[in-house]
Amino acid sequence: MIPEDFDYSASISLMDIRENLPFIDPEDLSSQDVLEILLHLFRKKPGFIDRGHEINNKETAWVNAFLFRLTPAIDHDAREAFVVEVIGSSVDRMTSLRSES
Numbered sequence: 001m002i003p004e005d006f007d008y009s010a011s012i013s014l015m016d017i018r019e020n021l022p023f024i025d026p027e028d029l030s031s032q033d034v035l036e037i038l039l040h041l042f043r044k045k046p047g048f049i050d051r052g053h054e055i056n057n058k059e060t061a062w063v064n065a066f067l068f069r070l071t072p073a074i075d076h077d078a079r080e081a082f083v084v085e086v087i088g089s090s091v092d093r094m095t096s097l098r099s100e101s
Contacts, residue, residue, distance in 0.1 A: 006045075006047060006048070007045065008042065008066065008068070008084060008086060009084060010041040010042070010045070010083075010084040011041075011073065011075060011081050011082065011083045011084065012037060012040075012041055012081060012082055013075050013077070013079045013080065013081040014026040014027070014079070014080045014081060014082075015079060016081075017037060017082075020040065021036060021037065021040060024036060024037065026080075026082070029058050029059075029070070030058065031055040031056065031057055031058055031061070032055055033058075034055075034056075034057075034058060034059065034060065034061045034070055035053060035054075035055050035056075035061040035063075037070060037082065038053075038061050038063055038068050038070070038084065039053060039063065041084060042063060049064075050063070050064070051064045051065075051097045052064060052065070052093070052096075052097050060087060062090075062093065064097065065089055065090050065093035065094040065096075065097055066086055066087075066088070066089045066090075067086075067087040067088050067089070067090070068084055068085065068086060068087065069084075069085045069087050070082040070083075070084065070085075071083045071084075071085045
């Protein structure tokens with residue numbers, strides 16, 4: 001189970017997407033691309049366990065019952081990037097994850 005205080009904050013530059021996820025065009029994201037980017041970022045964090053994920057749309061995806069958005073931004077090196085924004089959570093989805101474990 002993911003700790004209650006797991007830090008989902010993350011960002012990734014378009015250049016990093018091209019280098020690390022070459023099958024994704026960061027300027028034309030699909031719903032699957034958004035989910036792949038989020039999972040890529042979260043899997044790099046210690047303690048992350050994927051308890052369930054789901055495609056939502058070209059900006060948002062569900063991971064562990066939380067809805068995340070990739071928001072366009074400029075990173076600290078003045079490069080185009082995406083920042084992960086937590087939109088909300090679903091009690092129903094959390095209950096479903098708990099019952100499956």
